[in-house]
Every structure is written in structure tokens, then in C-alpha cells.
Amino acid sequence: MGSGARGDSERPITLAAAASLRSALPDLVKAFQDASGRPSIQVSYGASDALRKQVEAGAPIDAVLFAAPDDVDALIAEGLADASTRRVIATNRLVLIGPRDGPALRFATLGSLPAAARVAIGDPRSVPAGRYAEHALRALGSWEALAPRFVFGADVAGVLAIVRRGEADAGVVYETDARGIPDVRVLDRATGAWAPHVELVAAVIPGNGGAEAARRFLDFVVSPRGRAGLAEHGFGPPADAAP
């Protein structure tokens, strides 16, 4: 990629990104700026729902990078996002985590926990990680049985906090979120037919003045260099996504 048109090089662009990209995205942004001399790129992190609402309310966001397709597709259906720019930028996996000194569990053995135990997941109504967790546990047939034990975190960070304190015996988060957290250990990875395909999807939001530059950034993200950067943080390549 060479240096693009300098016409829009002065204007900073704003991205709205899912919280799970909080560790990986800064590196990608820096690499992109070094390579193309682009002006500042501001990133706003948050829960995909909240960010989607901001876009709907007209916030000056040039591109979205969300943890699940639903919110992106909703924006496309509303005519706010450019369908032609929609792409899967990475994949992720669910993992089961537990406190450092807690019991060893697997997704399949969660039902063995006593009734007073707690399992922390994101609120499926608003957190994509929670929806993926529900998908996985329903596929395993243990969703109903586990129902009395769930604690809903407001977001993935909330789930992590609960498990780190030892207030829950297990939690479900993305593999990328569990990396490098000292007080938790990964008990199990969601692989297998029942495991959901976690796709991170992005699209450009035209009309806020930075569409061209945003498209170029998304191109960079799916390029080999971009994918390498994401892989360093534990994300899987887009090719792993379901067809």
C-alpha cells in the first residue's frame, strides 16, 4: 500500500470498536499511521450495543469494528453502514476461565457445580460475548440446568472482574480477553461442533467525512500485516469464519 491521496489526510477519523479489540487495535493503528502517514485516528471502545446506538444517534463515527455481526448488520439494514465495505476482520474463540485457586472445570462439566456456585457471563441481551456463551451452552444442552447459577456481567470486563475476585467459580469470555490476566486461568477452550463462531465484523459509516480514510484502514486490517498484528493478540484469521 502506498501513500494514498493527500486530499483527506488532514481530517482525523473516528472508529467505534468493541472492547475486545482494546489491546490489539492501538498497535494496528500505529502501524497504519507509520505506513501511510495518516492523521490521528481516534478509537472509541465500548459495548457493541452502546456504540451502535451512538451511530444511530448520529455520532461522527467513520467505521465500526464489532465483536459480532448482529450490530453491524443492523446498521447496514438501517442504511447507516456501507454494505460493500462489510468484512470479517478476525475470528475469536470462547474460553472458560476460573479463578486461580478454583476448581478445574470444562464447558461440558459445568453442570457438576453445586447450586450455590456462580457462573459469570455477559448479559446475553446486550453483550455479544454473552450471546455467544448462551449459544454454546444451549448447544451443549446445559443452558437450562445452569440457569440458577448465572451472574450477568455488564460487559466482558465485568465478567473478568467477577472471576478474578473469586466470586464466581467460572466465567465465559473471549480467548483474547483472558490473555495475560494474572488471577485467572483458562480452564477450557470452546472447540467442537457446539462452539460458536465468533466473528469480528467491520464496516464503514459514510457521511461523516472520513469514509475514504476509514476504508483504507479496514483494508489494512485485513491485509497480511494487519492479520499478523491481530494474531499476536490471540485473534484468529478471518478465513476461519463460517462461510
Place this chain on the structure above:
Amino acid sequence: MSTGAGFPIALSLRVAALAVALIGPPGLALAWLQARRRYPGRTLVDALVLLPLVLPPTVVGYFLVVLFGRRGPIGRALEALFDARVVFTPAAAVIASAVVALPLLVKTAQPAIEAVPDELEEVGRSLGLGPASLFARVTLPAAWQGVTAAMVLAFARAVGEFGATLMFAGNVPGRTNTMPLELYAAWQAGDDARALLYVGVLSALSLAVVLLAPRLAPRAGAA
């Protein structure tokens, strides 16, 4: 999964009622103590009682988790002795509500009890009433308006408690998802219909309290 729309309403009312029942007797006794007795450390007790009213609810929640959590002193003791956990249970919701409602109860009941003429209590004692009977049969009835206002306000605060509850009791559907928690979750999920339901109930409750409490404000002196 989500519980039926009516569950958080019933839960909130239950939790608030239990919280008020929990703090009622000790709170009123404390109000009497602060109203009637001067003792060393009285101002400190006053400040401690007022503290949960002034502290941000999240700070209160933080302290509760630190104390009652599985790694905290009280939590560890409870788990060792009774195999019981507090965090993320309905008990935690009751405790969080009780802690934030206590200052309101004490501070509203205290002036009402202060306003009870000394003569009434002195006569009560002369008629043979020991301290407990005196409190129950003379002081409380004489201050009933202020005491009722105190309970009502405490109940309202307990129902509306969010910050401390979120941290301490968490969002456990079917157990601790009180109205304010459920309202927040529904809003986050974009479920405006549900959010509006709880907005309505909570607003109606608050309005009722705000209209009722001033009419019960303590009137100085007896008839």
C-alpha cells in the same frame, strides 16, 4: 434468559421490605440513643451513620464486596462456619439496600424522637415501664408520625438502590435482578418497553413517598 416482567417488581418490594425489617429495630434504637444520650464518641457514631448516605453507592458496594466477598474477612468466616456465600445472592441485595437506607431511617426518626416531651418518658418510668417497654409503649407511639416517615423513606431508598447492589449482589436473573438493575439491563439491551415499565413503577413509588412523607413530618410537642 430473562425472567418474567413482573418478577423484578416483586423482588424489589421483597428485598426492600426485608431491608427495612432488618434495620428497623436497631435503627430506631440508634435514633433513640442519639436523640436522648450524650456519650463519648457520639459524634463519631453520628458521622458513621450518615456516611452511607453521602458516599457514592459504588463506594459502598466496593466496601461490601471487600468485606463479604470470598476473600474478605466476613465472607471467609461465613464460608468456613456455614458454607454460605453472600455475594451474588438475594441476601446481598438485602444487605446493600439495608446499608444505604439506614442513614435515612435514623436521621428521620431522630428528630421525631427528640420531640417527644421528657415528661412523657418520665411518667412512663414512674408507672413502672423499664427501658424496653418505655421505648415500645411510650416513645415510639408518641413519635409515630416521624417514625412512619422514616420507615417509608427508608423503604423508598431501599427499592431504588442500584450502584451498591450491582457490585455486591450482581445481576443474577431470578435472584437479584431488582427493578433498577433490570431497568439498566433492559436499557442496555435496547428493550425500551421493559425499561419503561420499571421507570413507571419506580416513578409512581417515588411520587407516592414524596407526597406522603412530608405529611408525616414530626410536629413539635404533644397535643
Place this chain on the structure above:
Amino acid sequence: MSARPDAATPPALEARVHVRVGRGAEVFALDAELTLERGVLVLFGPSGAGKSLTLRALAGLVRPERGFVRVAGETLFDAERGADVPTHRRGIGWVPQRDSLFPFRSTAENVAFGLPRARRRVLDAELRTLLDELGIAGLAEARPASLSGGERQRVALARALAARPRLLLLDEPFASIDRPGRAELWRLLRATLDRHAAPAVFVTHDADEALALADRVVRYERGRSGKDGAPREILADAYPLSLDGAVVEAGGAGLALRGARLAGPAGALPIAERGRVRVALRTPPERPER
């Protein structure tokens, strides 16, 4: 009026107390010594002399620094022995000046308040008699707010008596009642106390009241109680002239006395030792304020 003490029955009250209240510059010290065999003892003196404080010490509402209090032979307080019976166990009736009826209770409920629960439920014959004696039977269901000052104090009195106290303490109970009503209350109180044989200590600064009620009077001055004596003795200076005699006839125009003597600061003057003298009493009209 002081009968010889009966060796078998202890006096209704024996007390000697030293009480300090207040702090720093505002300290008030009281020294009081009282004895009452039976009947009514009046504590008489100006406001602030320590009469009410004495009463509070007897009731246990205030703790003396030194001294002792014995009622009917039982020690209620003794500084040296460290004895201090709490108010609710002293068996003492308390009638303050005002504001003492429980506003949330009816007359009958107020009167029965100090009694065991069984007797509180239904007014028994004894209580009904008491209400009749004090002329408040018709007010049994009324709330204190609807009663006049005099009626309220009668209820307060009934309430204290219903609990059968060993000693009744009354702190200027009629001070806020106007004069015409007071004379009737004095008569009622004396009659009731006599009928119940209830010893009482009564505080007042009104000489007429003291004279009407007292068997013995103790005069108070600036934190000290004086010696006790017959009402006439102690209150003599409040009444510069006195007329004594046997009343042989009383009517609208006055009294007929036999063996009358007129006494005053200048001495005593006998009038009508054998015959009768008719005495008409007229009070001068009120002088209008200028």
C-alpha cells in the same frame, strides 16, 4: 397535725440529699432534708430554689451526689452503699406540671397505663371508682387533646394513683390552671389523698395552695430546705393576719365563730371568747391597670 410517729410503721419518706446539676459556671447545688410520717408534705418556696430538683431526686430522675432516700422504710438510694433503684422500680407516682398525658391514648387507657396487661384491657370496678372520685368517669373515651387543663391534671392524678404508689410526687401540677378551678382541685386532691391514705410530696410557690393541701410544710430558699413544721407556722409571714375560732355557722353572709382570736405581727387579740362573732369576708375589687 404531726401525730406521734408510730414505731411499727416506718415513715412514708426519709431523705437527705446533696444534688449538683449543671456544668462549669452554671452549677446549681442543692441540700435538702425531708421527713414525712404520713399525709401531705408541701415544699414551698420561690422558683429556682430547688424544690423540683428535690422531687426529681426522690423519683430517681436525677442522681444525688451524696445522701439517701428511703420510702416506707425501703432504701431507694444510698450513695455510701452504692444503692440506686431505677425510677421504674421505685413504686413512686409522678404528676408533673403539664404535657404528661399520652396523647395517643384515651383517658381510660392513660389511667390504666401502668397496670398489668390484663387490667388494661377492661376497666374494672376499682378503676371505675377512681374515675368517679376524680369526676372524670364521663371522659373515659376522650383523647387528651379534647380535655381542659384541669381535666387533664385529674386524669394524670388518677393515672398515678391507679398504680398504687407508695409515695406520690406532684410538681406544681395546678400551676397552669386558673384560680377559680384550682380551689376545686385542691379540695378534690385532699379528699382523694385522704381516702387512699396516699402519702404525697407537693411542690408549690403559692401560699394559698400550700395552706390548703399541707399537713407539713418545708420552706425552700436558694438551694436549701429549711426545717419542716405545721403549715401555719412556716407560712405565717405569708399571712400577716389570721383569725382562729370554732366555726358554729357558715352561710352566704359569712361565718359565725366562737372563741375567736385575731393574730398578727403585733400580737394576738381575743374576740368573742364566749359569745359569737359574725365575720363577713369581702375581697377588694381588682384595681384597674393604668
